[in-house]
Amino acid sequence: MRYFLDISYRGTAFHGWQIQPNAHTVQEEINRALSIILQQDISCLGSGRTDTGVHALQQIAHFDAELSDSLDQLQYRLNGLLPAEVSINSIRPVKPEAHARFDAVRRTYHYHLHRQKDPFKTGVSYFFSRSLEAAPIQEAIGLMKNWKNFQAFSKVHTDVNHFDCDIYEINWQETNEGYVFSVSANRFLRGMIRAMVGTLLEVGQGRLNQTDLKNILESGERSRAGRAVPAEGLFLTEVKYPESIYLDI
CATH class of the missing domain: 3.30.70.580 (Pseudouridine synthase I, catalytic domain, N-terminal subdomain)
Known part of the structure; x- marks a missing residue:
């Protein structure tokens, strides 16, 4: 069984x-x-x-x-x-x-960042103390949600047939301690979420604007997007399946 x-x-x-x-x-x-x-x-x-x-x-x-x-x-x-x-x-x-x-029909990830140095968050959140502008990040989130091909956020030389992902939900939330990025999709490419967060940090600091982001996504070139943020802040939080696959015993 x-x-x-x-x-x-x-x-x-x-x-x-x-x-x-x-x-x-x-x-x-x-x-x-x-x-x-x-x-x-x-x-x-x-x-x-x-x-x-x-x-x-x-x-x-x-x-x-x-x-x-x-x-x-x-x-x-x-x-x-x-x-x-x-x-x-x-x-x-x-x-x-x-x-x-x-x-699996849906996977959800969260990425955690904290603004103040905190030894109890070491290993489970990314310490990022620089100030960020919320409005351009939210605008960038809207662009990403309606995008399809995420090759620009994928690690190079990956063995995949295509780079299309269906984004169901995507959010950037400010908390008392920092920020939480969350995204749900049918699939993710290798390194995709860490590249997304790294690019949003560039947007929030004014280093990239919306035209830049659109050009990056259209180019499909990983080297043009933001750096990959550290792994420590990333959590796989949910994997969803059709209820029909489960047996009641």
Whole structure:
């Protein structure tokens, strides 16, 4: 039977989600814990990769196994084996053909920035003390929301068939402590969100105007957009699926 794992992790201690040689990854830890408990080789597959240092409030991964324990027992045992930086929030049975990556219809990310130095935000928010103008950022957000091709915000040499993304929601919010950028879409390109935030910071500081931003997006050239902000402020916060893929057992 196939199951979806709902996972949270603090990415500071990991070289991202996906297994890679000579690196400590979240997927590796979960595979190890599942294999020990179920006494067979288990390999889970996530909804998408997150880079080194990126966090997740909700990552979804699927795995196949025949279970003797209840789902509550398996969740308890997994959390006992996994490092403190990783937690299993729930386990749900799904249809055999359900796929954590390909069946996801919406993914949401948040990027956090704080204005005052704060040791308790180290690793989970980006310290950015320079002043920003809100109005041009909001105008830039409107342009991005209605755009389709985001090649200018993608890492180069990525193995994708196209650079189109459907943006469902995008916001820049000022808080008491700093700023939160949030974006929901059907898919994201590698490095896209960190490049978006870096470009918005350029806009907010008056280094880029709306014409510049439009020209950057039309060009598809990553080198013309803003720098990628650090990974530490980025969180995968939600992955949505059609309810029809879940089984009620």
